[in-house]
Amino acid sequence: MRQATVEHILNMIDQLSDRDRELLQRQLAERVEAEWRQEAEEARRQAKVRGIDQAAIDAAIRKRRYGARKSSSFLLMKD
Secondary structure (H helix, E strand, C coil): CCHHHHHHHHHHHHCCCHHHHHHHHHHHHHHHHHHHHHHHHHHHHHHHHHCCCHHHHHHHHHHHHHHHHCCHHHHHHHC
8 A cells, every 4th residue: 555545544534523433443443353363263273284282382382482491390480
């Protein structure tokens, strides 16, 4: 999208009444939520096909967040 087009849209939004702006914000939020749900469903489908379960996801997150220092004592201390 061209910069001029974006600026034009933003100017149009600025001219909306409060009520119309709230409606626009609500509709945009619903659209974002729908897109997120669709992407999440696709990610779950791909994970299932690859044999990735929630335990594997949790382990990968812990490894990414805490690195190789995860030990049983460390995991007990975090809760």
